Amino acid sequence: MDVPLRDVCKYVNEKVNVIGVVVETTFAKKTMGTDYCCALRIIDDTRHDFSMAANVFGKSTENLPLVAALGDIIQLSFVSVTTYRGEANVTFNKNTSTFALYKSKDDDGLNSYQVSRPYFVPKDEDKIIINKLRKWLINFQFSEDSSKFPFFRELKEETFVNLACKILHHSEAAKDEWVIFVWDGTDTQSNAICSNLENELKNPLPLQRDHLSLPRDILCTFPTVGTILRIIFHIGVEKSHFHLLTIGKWVKINNLRLKLYAGLWHGIFTVQTKLQYISNEDQLIAERQRSVASLVDSIWCIILLKLMYVSYEFWSRLADERLSLILGRMPNLSFPEPSPITVVNHRDHVRPVTLMSVLTHSKVTAIFKCVVRVVAAMPCKAENLRSSTGKYRMRLTLEDPTARIHALVIEEDVVTLFDGIPDAEKLERKLNKLLGISEDNSIGGVKDTTRNPPWVCVCLKSYYLSKDDIWGTRNFRVFDTKILEDSS
DNA sequence: TTGGGG
Structure with a gap:
């Protein structure tokens, strides 16, 4: 019995033939029984507000319908109708049912691209339904809340x-x-950070593992905002x-x-x-x-762009809804408004960039201004600030919505950052501020601190360690950045 | 039989 999807509910406990557009699919999965299953949802021109479940079982994943693209058409024959939670659905029985899959466009006429049984040939009336569905789908808007x-x-x-x-x-x-x-x-949105700072060496706060393992040419295809x-x-x-x-x-x-x-x-x-x-x-x-559309189309922006000498990239990161924000103050996305905890030297005119812009920058050595959160620091104790070679150095973990990276602070930059070589008290006080650790939860006290680092402005420079592999040995340093004393 | 939106 060929049944439009609207009428399937009239055939509970019976076998029907249906043809529908596949609007959803799970990947194949092993069932609790003996088989593999693919859970599809289908619609047709008689029922498209709420799709119908079609569950297909097979002995192996190869026996399941492998839709080439969502929106393709599936013909299901001799499937049983059952109800579940008040809704009719169809179940494909691997022994008695058959399926055939057709492209949503008629590039290959009415040839199916996968069938559950060899030599499956659609009847003339099936072909009419398939053609009708293809035409209907062209103008159908599958809209969702x-x-x-x-x-x-x-x-x-x-x-x-x-x-x-x-x-x-x-x-x-x-x-x-x-x-x-x-x-x-x-x-x-940024999240609270919970890690043991004293354990940062052995158990560091993770970066996105793949940032460094992805080939650079792939990383450079990634958007630098969002x-x-x-x-x-x-x-x-x-x-x-x-x-x-x-x-x-x-x-x-x-x-x-x-x-x-x-x-x-x-x-x-x-x-x-x-x-x-x-x-x-x-x-x-x-x-x-x-939300990422370029505002360059707007005359306003072309004028502003020329006036402000800012790049296309800068404007392209702004959503329409961010326009009012950027004109009044820094938007609360990609460029969060930094807290007045740090100052950067002589770089008021430099526009901040995202960490993804830093990672994908075309030159290996460059300097940047970024608005970031300092989510971890190592060491966090003044007595460990000197390396075995006698140099002052510290590793900060920086994040923004686009990436999380390590950046070193070395020698004179440590002096700049802390406004002098910090003693134990000064280091703790300033680091607490930078890391968003409250006084009663400070580094010296509770070891596992949940913290919410503020957004701060930093200057970053990128450099390399080996001329033989400039990109592979690229590192980052924080410089020209000072943590301010409390104004109080 | 299995799963069926959670």
Whole structure:
């Protein structure tokens, strides 16, 4: 019985044939039973406000429908109708049901690109339905409530979220351990930091592991504004549908687990995580692109640009909604307003850049002004400030919404930073200020401190250690930066 | 059988 999706609910406990557009899919996963499963959701022109679940089982992942792209058409024959929580859905039985997959566009006519059984041929009436669905889909807007898809800047708690984001890159961090880099143009909020400063040498506050391991030519393709979120795969998720995470494409990822690790957000793609159909014209993409859209189009900005000698990059980081902020004061994103805790020498006119701009800068040696949080410092005791060679040196861990890096402070720069060689009391007082440690929670007292470092302005220089590998041995130093005494 | 948005 060929049934439009609207009428499937009339055939509970019966077998039906349906043809629908695949708007969601999980990756293949092992079931609690004997098989593998792919949970799809489908729509058609008779039912598109709320998709219908179609669960397909197979002996192996190869027996499951591997949709080439969301929005493709699936023909499901002899599937049983059941209800779950008041909703009808269809179940594909590996012994009796069949499926066939067709592209959403008619590039290859009515040839299916995957079938569950060989020699499967669609009937003429099936072909009519497929053609009708293809035509209907062209003008169909699969719209979604924006509030179900928060921006990165709205992420607050460890939970499951839906994200609409752009895939920037994939990387195999270790054998079969993939990291996906996604971005939506906004900055995640800064988080409290909890680490034992005295243990920073043995157990340092982690950087994003991949910043240094990614090839430089890849890193340089990354946007320099907006947080890049890392997504890892939970155990048990087959990589069957990896191709749906196409680099450069926007995707909707549903039910992604969100975790904080050492103050950094990352996503975990679980067996319940789904990829959802998104058209290039989707309003959610438009919203996100608007948030990073260049303001250069506006005459105002062209005038301002010329007047202020600021770069395209600077303006391109500003969302429309940030315009009012930038004109009044520094925006609270990418360039958070720094606290008056530090001063930088003679660089009032220099525009600050993000740490990702620093990492991807075209020259290996350069100087920068950045607005960052100092999330860790080593050593944190004055008596350890001198190295074995007698030099004063300190390693700071700096972060902004785009990256987290190490930067050294050496010799004369230590003197500048602390306004003289600091004794134990001065070092503790100034470091507490820089790291956002309250008096009663200070370094000398409680060892594991939860701290919320303030945004401060620093001068950074990049340099290299070996001429043979200038990029591989590139380091950063803080210089020309002074922690101010309390005005009180 | 299994899973079905959480």
